[in-house]
Amino acid sequence: MVATDAEQRVATAQRWATTRENVAQAGLQLIGIGAVYVAIVIFFSFASENFLTYSNTINILTNVTVIGIVALGQALAIISGGFDLSVSGVVPLGAVSFALLVNDGVPTVLAILLVLCVGGVVGAVNGLIVTQIGINPLITTLGTLSITSGLAYSLSNGVTIPFKNPDNGVLADKTVGDISYYVILLVALSIVAFLMLRYSVFGRMLYAIGGNREASRLAGMRVNLVTVLVYVLCASLASLAGVIVASQLLAGSATVGAQAALQSIAAVILGGAALTGGVGGIPGTLIGVLVLGTISNGMALMQVPAFYQQIATGTILLLAVAFGRLRHILVGEQS
Amino acid sequence: MVATDAEQRVATAQRWATTRENVAQAGLQLIGIGAVYVAIVIFFSFASENFLTYSNTINILTNVTVIGIVALGQALAIISGGFDLSVSGVVPLGAVSFALLVNDGVPTVLAILLVLCVGGVVGAVNGLIVTQIGINPLITTLGTLSITSGLAYSLSNGVTIPFKNPDNGVLADKTVGDISYYVILLVALSIVAFLMLRYSVFGRMLYAIGGNREASRLAGMRVNLVTVLVYVLCASLASLAGVIVASQLLAGSATVGAQAALQSIAAVILGGAALTGGVGGIPGTLIGVLVLGTISNGMALMQVPAFYQQIATGTILLLAVAFGRLRHILVGEQS
Amino acid sequence: MSSDAPLLATTGIGKRYGQHVVLRDVGFQLHRGESVAVIGENGAGKSTFAKIITGVIRPDSGEMWLEGRPVSFRSPRDALRHGIAFIPQELAYVPYLTVGENIMLGQWPSWHGLTSHALTLRRAREASERIGIDLDVERLMVSLKLAERQIVEIVKALSRDARMIVLDEPTASLSEQESRTLFAILERLTGEGVGVIYISHRMDEVYRFSDRVDVFRNGELVASVPPSQTTPAELIAHMLGQEKEEFVHGTRTSTEQSVIELRDWKRAGIPNLAGVSLAVGQGEIVGVYGVRGSGAELVAEGLGGLHPEISGTLVVEGRSGAIFPTPVEARRANIAYVPPERKRDGLVLMLPIQANMSMLILRQLARIGVLRSRLERDQAADLARRFDVRFRRLGQAVGQLSGGNQQKVLLASRMAAQPRLLVLQEPTRGVDVGARVEIHKFLTEIADQGRAVLLVTSDLEEAVIVSDRLIIMRDGAIVGELRGPSKTQANAIALAAGSAA
Amino acid sequence: AACGGDDDDSGSGDKQYYFTFANVLESGELFVQLGNGVEEAARVQGVKFKRYNNNFDAETTLNNARLMVQEKPDLVLEYNGVEGIGESLRKIFDDAKIPFIAINVPIPGGIWFNLVNKDIGADTAKVVVPIAQAEGWSAADTTVVIVQGSTAGVEVNDCVRYFYITVADLMGMPNVAPEDITAETTVITENGVQVDGMGTLEASYTGVKNVLQTIPADRHILLYTINDDSTIGSWRAITEAKREANTIVAGLGGSVAALKELRENPRWVAEGSVFATHWGQYLIAMGIAVMNGVTPPPLTKSPQIVLTKETVDKYYDADGKVKLLPPLVPENEYLKDTGVLQKFNNVEGLE
Ligand SMILES: Nc1ncnc2c1ncn2[C@@H]1O[C@H](COP(=O)(O)OP(=O)(O)OP(=O)(O)O)[C@@H](O)[C@H]1O
Ligand SMILES: Nc1ncnc2c1ncn2[C@@H]1O[C@H](COP(=O)(O)OP(=O)(O)OP(=O)(O)O)[C@@H](O)[C@H]1O
Ligand SMILES: [Mg+2]
Numbered sequence A, B: 001m002v003a004t005d006a007e008q009r010v011a012t013a014q015r016w017a018t019t020r021e022n023v024a025q026a027g028l029q030l031i032g033i034g035a036v037y038v039a040i041v042i043f044f045s046f047a048s049e050n051f052l053t054y055s056n057t058i059n060i061l062t063n064v065t066v067i068g069i070v071a072l073g074q075a076l077a078i079i080s081g082g083f084d085l086s087v088s089g090v091v092p093l094g095a096v097s098f099a100l101l102v103n104d105g106v107p108t109v110l111a112i113l114l115v116l117c118v119g120g121v122v123g124a125v126n127g128l129i130v131t132q133i134g135i136n137p138l139i140t141t142l143g144t145l146s147i148t149s150g151l152a153y154s155l156s157n158g159v160t161i162p163f164k165n166p167d168n169g170v171l172a173d174k175t176v177g178d179i180s181y182y183v184i185l186l187v188a189l190s191i192v193a194f195l196m197l198r199y200s201v202f203g204r205m206l207y208a209i210g211g212n213r214e215a216s217r218l219a220g221m222r223v224n225l226v227t228v229l230v231y232v233l234c235a236s237l238a239s240l241a242g243v244i245v246a247s248q249l250l251a252g253s254a255t256v257g258a259q260a261a262l263q264s265i266a267a268v269i270l271g272g273a274a275l276t277g278g279v280g281g282i283p284g285t286l287i288g289v290l291v292l293g294t295i296s297n298g299m300a301l302m303q304v305p306a307f308y309q310q311i312a313t314g315t316i317l318l319l320a321v322a323f324g325r326l327r328h329i330l331v332g333e334q335s
Numbered sequence C: 001m002s003s004d005a006p007l008l009a010t011t012g013i014g015k016r017y018g019q020h021v022v023l024r025d026v027g028f029q030l031h032r033g034e035s036v037a038v039i040g041e042n043g044a045g046k047s048t049f050a051k052i053i054t055g056v057i058r059p060d061s062g063e064m065w066l067e068g069r070p071v072s073f074r075s076p077r078d079a080l081r082h083g084i085a086f087i088p089q090e091l092a093y094v095p096y097l098t099v100g101e102n103i104m105l106g107q108w109p110s111w112h113g114l115t116s117h118a119l120t121l122r123r124a125r126e127a128s129e130r131i132g133i134d135l136d137v138e139r140l141m142v143s144l145k146l147a148e149r150q151i152v153e154i155v156k157a158l159s160r161d162a163r164m165i166v167l168d169e170p171t172a173s174l175s176e177q178e179s180r181t182l183f184a185i186l187e188r189l190t191g192e193g194v195g196v197i198y199i200s201h202r203m204d205e206v207y208r209f210s211d212r213v214d215v216f217r218n219g220e221l222v223a224s225v226p227p228s229q230t231t232p233a234e235l236i237a238h239m240l241g242q243e244k245e246e247f248v249h250g251t252r253t254s255t256e257q258s259v260i261e262l263r264d265w266k267r268a269g270i271p272n273l274a275g276v277s278l279a280v281g282q283g284e285i286v287g288v289y290g291v292r293g294s295g296a297e298l299v300a301e302g303l304g305g306l307h308p309e310i311s312g313t314l315v316v317e318g319r320s321g322a323i324f325p326t327p328v329e330a331r332r333a334n335i336a337y338v339p340p341e342r343k344r345d346g347l348v349l350m351l352p353i354q355a356n357m358s359m360l361i362l363r364q365l366a367r368i369g370v371l372r373s374r375l376e377r378d379q380a381a382d383l384a385r386r387f388d389v390r391f392r393r394l395g396q397a398v399g400q401l402s403g404g405n406q407q408k409v410l411l412a413s414r415m416a417a418q419p420r421l422l423v424l425q426e427p428t429r430g431v432d433v434g435a436r437v438e439i440h441k442f443l444t445e446i447a448d449q450g451r452a453v454l455l456v457t458s459d460l461e462e463a464v465i466v467s468d469r470l471i472i473m474r475d476g477a478i479v480g481e482l483r484g485p486s487k488t489q490a491n492a493i494a495l496a497a498g499s500a501a
Numbered sequence D: 001a002a003c004g005g006d007d008d009d010s011g012s013g014d015k016q017y018y019f020t021f022a023n024v025l026e027s028g029e030l031f032v033q034l035g036n037g038v039e040e041a042a043r044v045q046g047v048k049f050k051r052y053n054n055n056f057d058a059e060t061t062l063n064n065a066r067l068m069v070q071e072k073p074d075l076v077l078e079y080n081g082v083e084g085i086g087e088s089l090r091k092i093f094d095d096a097k098i099p100f101i102a103i104n105v106p107i108p109g110g111i112w113f114n115l116v117n118k119d120i121g122a123d124t125a126k127v128v129v130p131i132a133q134a135e136g137w138s139a140a141d142t143t144v145v146i147v148q149g150s151t152a153g154v155e156v157n158d159c160v161r162y163f164y165i166t167v168a169d170l171m172g173m174p175n176v177a178p179e180d181i182t183a184e185t186t187v188i189t190e191n192g193v194q195v196d197g198m199g200t201l202e203a204s205y206t207g208v209k210n211v212l213q214t215i216p217a218d219r220h221i222l223l224y225t226i227n228d229d230s231t232i233g234s235w236r237a238i239t240e241a242k243r244e245a246n247t248i249v250a251g252l253g254g255s256v257a258a259l260k261e262l263r264e265n266p267r268w269v270a271e272g273s274v275f276a277t278h279w280g281q282y283l284i285a286m287g288i289a290v291m292n293g294v295t296p297p298p299l300t301k302s303p304q305i306v307l308t309k310e311t312v313d314k315y316y317d318a319d320g321k322v323k324l325l326p327p328l329v330p331e332n333e334y335l336k337d338t339g340v341l342q343k344f345n346n347v348e349g350l351e
């Protein structure tokens, strides 16, 4: 049978659709949240003269770094179908351990490595409980959140531990131009995480396992091992974030990082991930982090009273996501 | 075709499985968490002489009421496949609104009704955003958490609002025997919620929608309407919990209820629900609430310092759930 | 059949997703008491049409009339209230409710908003008895096998007192016996004046049951004829726009050493294995057939590494070892296992076609842990060509493909690993006739390349024509082996049912 | 040491200064009123003013410090709630060469404005003990319940520590050293328990309710906490247990609700007030002094006094508004010279 007119029309339409979908799939979610971000920036630029300045830009970057690094790990956990509340305990645990270690005379670099190990151990415990005992990630990491946070408080006796030697705050003090080392660290880690998710076997496994754990298992992937590794990475990054907070503050305190869990999860979800796993990515996560950080910076600059800041933050968050959805709906995609 | 031997054996085995499953469904999860609870009670009875006394039993009951009432609503939300972080904002909003209303001379009962309406409105907003705009419950209720908490602070200017007339604390002050009205209220609401989930069409719809939203839609249920109603109920119960906190304290404060979201979610999950929806129940939730409340009371009686309490709480939580899983595994159930 | 207004009539129904036109100008009619079979290639738009007339999705254009009155359904609820019941292709059940509650889903007996579980179960039991199907209504849906779940779905739809029932591939996972029961019920219903729309890929069913056959191709209704006035070949030509090739029965005999050998596999439980030994040689297709509970599926699953509790030995290329405790060992032994439920166990629906195709070969595609994207894409494009996967882009999510094409992606992902043994379970479930032949041809090609194939299927026709050697199982044991001229459907049934020597 | 630097400015009296103020928290009655007070005082003095919220959180405090130096104010008023991060704050201000006043929690190298928690606690004990003894309570039958905020740091919790130590001393209970009462302490000899109320109403209520289970009903209770919210919450727990007749309570903060209790509640016998609502006028005066080139002492004392039922009416009106502030003391007398305090006309002995 010869191709009918209709068939040819379908073929053309499909070619057209292909192009559109390429853009759509690769970037739509990103475009959505990106557009939201641009809108937020434009709004604050008009609302506060100090907003769109060089120094405030640096400021926003330094402000978001801690949550940014936590969010990188959280993105891995969420993409692979889990999530991690314990980061809110691991960040202060990292900060306190780092302060104690350097005050005990441990060289900075060694101290950082030891703190990373502390994080890694917490992550391994999370991963093993989730995979071997089969307790769901919410309860598991809620439990380890409580434990790690309690550890941070008892290690520090609830008191802030100032660095005896301010040189230990090297991550925060050293700058390249006006950019602190730790901002550069965030950028570097983001690139690594991005490349890993895009181009590595491990990254691909994360998407597969998050998307369909059973199918991945049947395809011969070591799903439990990968899951444990993800939690290890997530908690290690959180403990690194703890080192950075401590370096910024030149002190370790158990009170830091309380918002890390909710903020990092919110950033990852804002960036297009789903709590059911299998989707999401680093660029979206970073924009999500920037959205949250910029809203809070902009409102402080506008001198919005504290309570209204909360109200406005919630409202902007909802508007932002609704706007992202709207674009989705307009382009005719359905989830 | 005649039934083969094998087919008959399969049939027998299936009947067997049915019985086992019925036990499993109705009671196993409950037996698991119930056994955990008994173990916890026995432990603290030995650890502290003041634990197993009449007055401390009353004490535990009064301590868990607020979270208990929030958890009832949270159970509905989780069973129907969603969840609600905004309760942590609605509890203080309820407390503050109640204090403001009664101090303005509004009669207590009317004030309670008005506060319930405030909660209902927040819930309706949550439900509409989730169902109509399609934003996921985490981001939606995180947004409204921020908004309602900000509202509570701005309505109260961040200060504690004592009741002008202590009679407005009727819910807390009036007792039957030694049992406060609000404890009786929790029991009554639990029974209503239990019966509703078991014996009402609405309750069955919650399980159906949480278990498979699309199947429920195809079966002709108004899934969006039901979802909105669930969020309305959840937030109304949270606002009622706010009234109770205010009645206990004879004052409204925006600082109350910060732990309500995490604690209520933990209680519901401890009680056998899954974050994916479709399973869970009121008896389990109540035991979950008691587990959390009893651990914290027992440790306070043992004079465990706050920081170690955190560590111990996390550990006991994990052990409790692991123990519950263990029973599962022993009886050969798989999740 | 009624002479007044048709039960359902549509004109000009159109639907597009973005720029992708899925249905175009569909005019369709169904009369009271009529049964219409709808056939068409995977992706032809059958399910989409079914969803439109049952209110699941809304059309972009066109009108519908129900008994002469124009209707426009806003939701499945609307359609249900007009007496239209639907069994979707993707089973729509609630896993943690009982069978009874699923049957009565949304229609629970209610008294002032209250309901009773016992009464619900009783009603469900009555409904299934009325329909003539014996079900244990107290079991949890989640504990049921796929076919049992399918039956529950059928009972649910049939118990809705509908005047029109739409079934989307209801027999895809049913046994011969169960299908026959279903058709008997449907015939009774049409006798009572109910209209039935019935989507299928099984040509024999079309002839057995329907008053009329409607053929969809590329979103258009291209033919509408009574089966008595057409031949299968003609119908297939309508479907595919070309003639179907005939498939030749497998007759290979392997002389080579066996690639894999199962020795004395045993397992207690339901179903059990009572000492199964079999071997698959290079270049041959060995079929395993048995009714449900015979243990045939355990053989496939055991080779996939899903049943560490089976005792026995596994000899791979002469080396003897234990049964694979997990799928990881199966992959490492280069044995590829194709699970029967592609969406649940086989594919990652939100990931692109190419990512699904490389699931088993990530290491081969990588250098020091880094995937070589170009290589992955080339490999996927090559596989897609070889398997004739119809897609718009390799980056498209697999979930957007039609079921048949999804199945091909799954097969391709297994073949990508160039396995020494390919173990397949129900490889053509829900696949159109064209794709079915293609998949069968493909299995033959694989065997011809010298690889071993073990095919476990409940599709008797498939088992008989594709396999070179057909092993029949009953009660956990091998009860016979058919080859050559004795390899017929009748012999296979007789052995499987235990009614032959 | 602060920079009193710019002498050329100090001469021109009508130069408009620009101060920024990072409040420790913008919730909790005390802190909100404190912030409002500073804002109001800046307005009265004609100082350009911006206000930030440190949210009792180290990271936010640091972020706000960065935001503030970006504004290039003439002076920063820094109320940082997290002890021990002073070094990082100092670095930011010094790098930007902006003088700063640390409020409550010292910052190394800065000048410091503070209440002395230790003194308030001890002074309160000195009011409470005679009343208890007048009722016949003794070390043998009295339990001291102090409610700390474990995460608030040592400085803030000094009030309850020194309250306990002073009570023990006066009533002849076993002595303990200050360093023996830490955030992790729960039992302090057989005469005392410490509860963690986290500075909030609800946590104090629950915490005290639980600890009451361990104190026999016939024992007398002396209750003291770190702030009024904690005291009110704790008091609710006492009344719910129907032990108010056997309890003597003292508050800290001077909130409206607490003053009402002091006036009406026979068991609420003292209230430490630091007049936080009026710190603003002292802080702005201090800022002007710095601008004028004065080098303040290392610690400038805030107004503070322990009120009793007898003295409360002298300092507060019936609505809980401040009528009068206590006289200046040597550690803050220099503020007189700026003339700022005089504009408010409310300090005892200063017209
Ligand atoms: N939600 C959707 N978004 C975009 N395209 C869709 C969507 N649903 C279906 N399609 C497309 O519509 C076309 C028709 O699909 P439909 O499910 O109706 O086919 P079918 O005839 O039922 O196929 P099969 O025999 O495989 O079941 C397909 O090309 C499919 O890709
Ligand atoms: N969500 C979607 N987005 C875009 N295209 C889709 C989507 N879902 C389906 N399609 C397209 O619709 C076509 C048909 O898909 P559909 O699932 O309807 O096939 P089908 O005929 O029902 O196959 P099967 O028999 O396997 O169910 C496919 O070509 C697919 O690309
Ligand atoms: Mg279909």
Ligand SMILES: [Mg+2]
Pocket (backbone or CB within 6 Å): C043, C047, C089, C402, C403
């Ligand atoms: Mg389909």
